[in-house]
Amino acid sequence: xxxxxxxxxxxxKASTHNAEVEVAPACVLWPDKDRQWETAIPLLQAELPELVxxxxxxxxxxxxxxxxxxCLIARTTEDVTLPEDRIPVLYLPSxxxxxxxxxxxxxxxxxxxxxxxxxxxxWSQGNAKDWTILAFLKSDQGGLGLDVSQDNDAKNAMQLxxxxxxxxxxxxxxxxxxxxxxxxTLLTGGDxxxxxxxxxxxxxxFKDSRSNAEWxxxxxxxxxxxxxxxxxxxxxxxxxxxxAQEGPWRSAWERFCEAPKRYPGIPQRLCQCPMPPVDLLSDxxxxxxxxxxxxxxxxxxxxxxxxxxxCTAHDGRTxxxxxxxxxxxxxxxxxxELGQAPLAMALEHLSALAKVTKTSIAAGTAEDMAxxxxxxxxxxxxxxxxxxxxxxNAKDLQAITVAIRAIYQPWAEESARHxxxxxxxxxxxxxxxxxxxxxxxxxxxxILFVDGLRFDxxxxxxxxxxxxxxxxxESPCWTALPSVTATGKPAVTPVxxxxxxxxxxxxxxxxxxxxxxxxxxGYHLKKLLTDGGWTILDPAEHxxxxxxxxxxxxxxxxxxxxxxxxxxxxxDGLLAEIRDRISGLLDAGWKxxxxxxxxxxxxxxxxxxxxxLAAALTEHKWGRCASVKPGVKTxxxxxxxxxxxxxxxxxxxxxxCFKHGEEYAHGGLSLQECLTLQLKVTRPGASPxxxxxxITDVVWKxxxxxxxxxxxxSGLVLDIRTQAGNANSSVVLSSKPMKNNGTGSVxxxxxxxxxxxAVVVLVDENGALKxxxxxxxxxx
Numbered sequence: 001x002x003x004x005x006x007x008x009x010x011x012x013k014a015s016t017h018n019a020e021v022e023v024a025p026a027c028v029l030w031p032d033k034d035r036q037w038e039t040a041i042p043l044l045q046a047e048l049p050e051l052v053x054x055x056x057x058x059x060x061x062x063x064x065x066x067x068x069x070x071c072l073i074a075r076t077t078e079d080v081t082l083p084e085d086r087i088p089v090l091y092l093p094s095x096x097x098x099x100x101x102x103x104x105x106x107x108x109x110x111x112x113x114x115x116x117x118x119x120x121x122x123w124s125q126g127n128a129k130d131w132t133i134l135a136f137l138k139s140d141q142g143g144l145g146l147d148v149s150q151d152n153d154a155k156n157a158m159q160l161x162x163x164x165x166x167x168x169x170x171x172x173x174x175x176x177x178x179x180x181x182x183x184x185t186l187l188t189g190g191d192x193x194x195x196x197x198x199x200x201x202x203x204x205x206f207k208d209s210r211s212n213a214e215w216x217x218x219x220x221x222x223x224x225x226x227x228x229x230x231x232x233x234x235x236x237x238x239x240x241x242x243x244a245q246e247g248p249w250r251s252a253w254e255r256f257c258e259a260p261k262r263y264p265g266i267p268q269r270l271c272q273c274p275m276p277p278v279d280l281l282s283d284x285x286x287x288x289x290x291x292x293x294x295x296x297x298x299x300x301x302x303x304x305x306x307x308x309x310x311c312t313a314h315d316g317r318t319x320x321x322x323x324x325x326x327x328x329x330x331x332x333x334x335x336x337e338l339g340q341a342p343l344a345m346a347l348e349h350l351s352a353l354a355k356v357t358k359t360s361i362a363a364g365t366a367e368d369m370a371x372x373x374x375x376x377x378x379x380x381x382x383x384x385x386x387x388x389x390x391x392x393n394a395k396d397l398q399a400i401t402v403a404i405r406a407i408y409q410p411w412a413e414e415s416a417r418h419x420x421x422x423x424x425x426x427x428x429x430x431x432x433x434x435x436x437x438x439x440x441x442x443x444x445x446x447i448l449f450v451d452g453l454r455f456d457x458x459x460x461x462x463x464x465x466x467x468x469x470x471x472x473x474e475s476p477c478w479t480a481l482p483s484v485t486a487t488g489k490p491a492v493t494p495v496x497x498x499x500x501x502x503x504x505x506x507x508x509x510x511x512x513x514x515x516x517x518x519x520x521x522g523y524h525l526k527k528l529l530t531d532g533g534w535t536i537l538d539p540a541e542h543x544x545x546x547x548x549x550x551x552x553x554x555x556x557x558x559x560x561x562x563x564x565x566x567x568x569x570x571x572d573g574l575l576a577e578i579r580d581r582i583s584g585l586l587d588a589g590w591k592x593x594x595x596x597x598x599x600x601x602x603x604x605x606x607x608x609x610x611x612x613l614a615a616a617l618t619e620h621k622w623g624r625c626a627s628v629k630p631g632v633k634t635x636x637x638x639x640x641x642x643x644x645x646x647x648x649x650x651x652x653x654x655x656x657c658f659k660h661g662e663e664y665a666h667g668g669l670s671l672q673e674c675l676t677l678q679l680k681v682t683r684p685g686a687s688p689x690x691x692x693x694x695i696t697d698v699v700w701k702x703x704x705x706x707x708x709x710x711x712x713x714s715g716l717v718l719d720i721r722t723q724a725g726n727a728n729s730s731v732v733l734s735s736k737p738m739k740n741n742g743t744g745s746v747x748x749x750x751x752x753x754x755x756x757x758a759v760v761v762l763v764d765e766n767g768a769l770k771x772x773x774x775x776x777x778x779x780x
Contacts, residue, residue, distance in 0.1 A: 003173065004040075004166035006144055007136070008048050014123040015087040025121040027073050027088045029113070033096035036133050040162050041091055050086035054093065054113075066112035073116075089123075090116070097124055133158055137178070144170065149179040157183035157220065160213040181224050187217035192225060193255050199230060200238050201263035226252075239269045243289030244276075253289060257334040267291050267338065294335040301327050301343045305350075305399035308406040316406035317354035324351035339392065346390035346400050353383035353404070357411035361671075362418035366429050369419055373455070373671045374476055377415070381603075381672055382456040384408055388568035388605055401565075401605035409604060413654045416670035420653065423669065424637060430478030430674065432645045433510075438497050444591035446537075446549040447494065450578060451485055452557030452666070454600035457571065458677030461595070464579045465681055470586065472595075472679040479599045480642035482625040482649055483666050483673040484508055485557065487642050488598025490519055492678075493550070495528040501644025507620050507627070510643040539581075545589020553581045557601070557666075564663035565605040586683045595679040601666040602655050602673060608665055611656035618650075623657045624668030626650045639669070693771045698760055700780050705732075706745040707760055709771070713738035716762045716770060718746055724759040724772045731758060731777070738762070754778035 014028045032038065045051050045062055052072055053063040059079040064072075071077045073088055082088050090113070099106060100122075103114045124130055126141050134155055136143045148154065157180040158165065164186040176182060185192055195218055199206040207215055222228045226248050228241060245253040256263060275292045287293035304323055308316045328351070330336060330344040356379045361372040384404055391397035423429075430436075441447070453461070458474070465472040480491035486509040490499045502511045502518060509520045512528065519525045526536050529550050537543050537551035556574055560567045578595075585593050602608060602624070617634055618626040627649050628634055636650035651668045652658055659665070666673045693711035700706075705720060719735040721727070731753055732746040748754075754777050762771040 001170045002166065003144070003168050003170055004043065004047060006170055007166065008044070010136070010142060011048070011089055011123050012087075013142075014121045017121075023119075025087060025119065027090050027116055027120040029100070029116060029120055029122045030089060030091045031095045031097045031100065031122065031124065031130050032091065032093050033099075033130055034132070035093045036159055037091070037131075037162070038093050039159075040166055043163060043166055048089065049083050051089045051091060052080070052082070053091045054095065066109055070112050070116075090120075096130055097122055097128060133162060144173075146173055147177050149177070151180070153180040153220070154178070154183065156180075157187070157217065160184075160217055161187040180220060184217040184221040184224075187214055192218070192221045193252050196222065196226070196238070196252055197256055197263050197266070200235060200242060200269065201265040203235050203265070236269060236273050239266060240273050242266070243270055243273075245289050257337075260334045260338055267335075267340075288330070288333050291335055291340060294330060294333060294341055297327060297330060298341060298343050301347065302395065302399045305343065305403045309402045311406055313357070313407050313410045316403070317358055320347070320350050320354040320403060320407070323347060342390045342392045342396050343399060346387040346396070349383040349387035349390070350400070350403050353380055353387065354407055356380040356383065357407050360411065360414060362414045364422075366419055366422050369415065369422070369671060370429070370476065370478075370675050373415075373675060377671065378456040378459060380408060380411065381454065382459065384603065384605075385456070385568040385571060388565050389571070391569075397565075397605065404605055409609075409655070412602070412604070412670070412672070413609075416668075416672075417654045419671060419674075420637060420651070420669050423639075428478070428481055428639065428669075430480055430642070432640060432642050433480075433491070433496065433500060434645065436491070436496065439494055441494055441548055441594070442591075443547055444545060444589075445594060446543065446551065446585050446590040446592070447492075447594045447596060448578075448582060448585065449489065449492065449550070449552040450554040450556065450595060450597050451489070451552070452560060452599065452601055453554070453595065453597035453676065454556075454672060455675055455677050457556065457575070458595075458597070458679060460571070461575050461578060462677075462679060464575055465582065465679070468579060468583060470583065470681050470683050472681045475678045475680070477596075477676050477678045479597075479674045479676055481639055481669065481674070482508055482622075482641075482651065483599035483668065484622060484625065485598050486510075486520070490525060491642060492596040492598060493525065493529065494534065494548075495525075495532045498528050498532075499525075499643065501641055501647060508625075508641065508643075508649070542584050542588035543590065545591070549585075549590065551585075554578045557599075560601055560603070560664040565603055567603070567664060582681050583683075586681070591682065593681040595681060597676050597678070599666050600673045600676055601664055602668070602670060603664050604655065605663060607661045607663055608655055608657040610660045611652050611658060613650065613652075613658050621658050622667045623659050623662050623665035624652050624673070626658060693762060695760060695762065695771050695773045698773060698775050698780060700775075700778050703748040703751065703754065703778055704745055705748070705760065705775070705777075706743065709738060709742045709744070709762065711742075711771075713740070713742055713744075713762070715765050717764075718744040719761050719763060720746060720748060720758050720775070720777070721761055722756075722758055724761050724769060727763075727767060735763075748777055 015025050017024055041053060052069060054066060054069060055063040057064045057068060062080055069090055072080060072082060095110060099110060100114050100117050106114050125135055134148060137146045138148045161183040219231050222230050241249050242253055270291055275290045278287060308319060311319060324347055327344045327347055330341050331348060335341050336345060356376055361369050361377045387400050391400050462472045462474060480488045486507060490496055490510055498513050499510050500513045502516060509518055511518045512524050517524045529536060533548060535543060535547055535549040537549050539553055543549045554574060559570055582593050613626055617628060617632045619629055620627045634650055638648040638650055641647040641649060655670060657665050693709060695707055696710050697708035707718060716738045717735045718738055719730050720732050721729045722731060723729040731748050733749045736744055736746050738744040756777050758775055758777050760773050760775050761769055764770055
């Protein structure tokens with residue numbers, strides 16, 4: 001019961017009478033000399049339709065002068081109609097019971113009501129005094145018997161909070177000690193900390209949006225709970241105490257940290273305040289509440305990162321790990337969430353980079369290096385991208401770049417050179433078109449080609465797919481050489497056995513084996529796919545899940561060439577689009593989506609080191625590879641072309657580039673460019689149509705039940721139970737596997753069950769329910 005309901009019950013009880021010996025009172029008079037209840041009257045009238053008020057004539061508010069009230073009681077007015085089954089209640093503001101009793105001295109405007117005290121009832125205390133709010137709440141004789149403070153502050157607060165108090169649960173109120181703090185908290189909306197933060201954020205705007213009573217209640221709550229006077233101490237003193245986080249202010253600070261973007265004005269106000277002195281012992285705990293301190297720490301970290309350009313790789317890693325110890329805790333501060341600690345955020349990834357690059361992978365054979373890279377080495381590339389993604393401006397990017405170049409560049413250079421040396425004079429693990437096996441695909445397979453899906457980026461995509469409920473099985477794969485799209489894309493198609501290199505090719509573009517037509521432009525590649533029974537899906541198409549399909553999607557490589565290291569900031573968005581594309585294909589009914597790519601890439605903020613290769617020596621030159629003119633001798637290593645081993649090309653040594661200032665490049669021989677990740681993506685529990693398995697028809701012939709199912713029924717068993725989740729409640733002779741055509745039938749054993757309700761269920765080999773529908777045995 002709400003308090004307002006208890007109040008109404010008490011008012012109506014005043015009209016109680018013995019109908020056998022008493023006449024029903026004409027009305028219930030409710031005198032209220034101090035007008036304590038006046039603010040609650042509109043609320044009461046909504047739930048007490050017989051309540052009318054003495055006052056100026058306003059029938060829409062059920063208010064009027066004494067003579068009008070007399071007419072209401074007599075049921076002779078037409079402007080207001082009172083319930084026939086209720087005794088009218090007359091609320092009399094500024095009138096006491098004594099005013100009515102002294103008829104001779106009663107004011108003229110009350111005289112029409114004076115005689116009602118004899119043929120009506122008066123709602124008052126047992127001692128004939130008017131019911132005050134305090135008396136009604138506290139008294140156990142006609143009141144509510146609550147534990148209420150009687151001091152003046154509590155009295156004032158309860159009157160201000162009356163309308164909020166009426167909506168409170170009486171059972172909960174009986175368990176509380178009701179004082180000024182409770183009533184003020186009610187008036188401020190029951191969440192004083194939230195109101196404090198809004199005031200610190202908005203200032204006068206907050207105050208102006210509150211009534212005078214609400215503002216007074218807010219000030220009172222702050223005084224009692226925080227020993228702080230918003231009115232006199234001021235808003236800047238408030239934010240200073242908030243940042244200090246001492247005593248009761250700690251909970252207010254934690255509340256601010258939960259959703260700091262709701263209060264954008266607080267950091268700005270903190271910047272207006274002088275910060276406490278900083279000494280050698282100043283730390284996150286003592287100064288973490290101040291944006292100025294966090295900014296100073298960011299500047300200090302920036303200086304330390306820029307100084308790494310003077311360090312060896314070993315010393316750089318040591319310094320980064322030490323900086324992580326000092327600045328890592330700042331990532332837990334509110335300033336990091338507000339984007340004001342980008343270098344501290346980047347440091348998490350830079351320290352991870354330091355740990356990974358501490359271990360060299362430049363050892364053993366190419367396959368040994370691939371194993372080490374798959375185990376941990378790829379995390380270095382991932383850390384570089386994540387660190388760069390944290391930069392918000394050129395100054396931050398410069399500091400992050402220096403750190404990356406100090407420890408990552410030597411590691412990547414060393415591994416690339418060792419890989420190139422290990423392959424020199426032997427066979428490249430990716431082989432050539434003559435040694436590569438033709439992949440096998442089945443109906444229901446869709447191949448999704450993603451240009452430039454580097455190994456670490458493939459790992460990130462795999463995580464996104466897993467989070468979305470898909471399963472992505474990974475297969476490491478060496479790309480075709482050189483690691484460019486013209487060579488690599490045809491090599492991952494299902495028709496690569498119909499493709500070969502062209503004579504005197506200089507742009508790494510193969511052609512159709514039978515005709516020699518170049519695949520440049522894509523027309524002839526699409527024709528090979530179509531002739532091979534593959535459906536080509538445009539980016540906006542999903543197909544119907546039948547046959548086999550090929551599609552291309554994703555702009556990773558394009559964005560890399562366009563943006564350089566800034567690709568890192570856009571990578572998550574690009575991968576989200578690819579994830580959604582894969583999800584759409586599976587929803588369309590494809591059993592599995594094979595994600596393939598042509599190559600990876602090198603990315604180094606500030607630019608890859610440049611190596612000279614005279615233009616006069618080459619036919620074509622890209623960032624990391626070049627076709628050399630016939631008969632020309634060069635110091636660069638030469639490698640056989642994937643599509644024609646008799647044709648050779650030059651690759652830049654290490655991670656160097658033939659062009660100046662390239663931050664993003666591919667075409668060479670490094671693990672980042674040449675070891676990629678192919679993914680086979682499925683969605684467990686999905687049907688070929690992409691929807692959940694659905695029982696579409698249930699037919700009974702006698703006690704034999706035949707069902708039809710839409711979806712992949714392989715491995716599913718049909719049963720009928722009285723309780724869907726209880727296998728022991730089965731009523732059939734034996735459950736039966738579903739047929740490949742999506743139908744199945746079972747027989748109920750007991751004839752006495754005919755006409756009873758049951759559930760048709762489909763379960764998998766583990767007994768898990770996959771679909772169910774209600775039925776009536778033998779009916780339908």
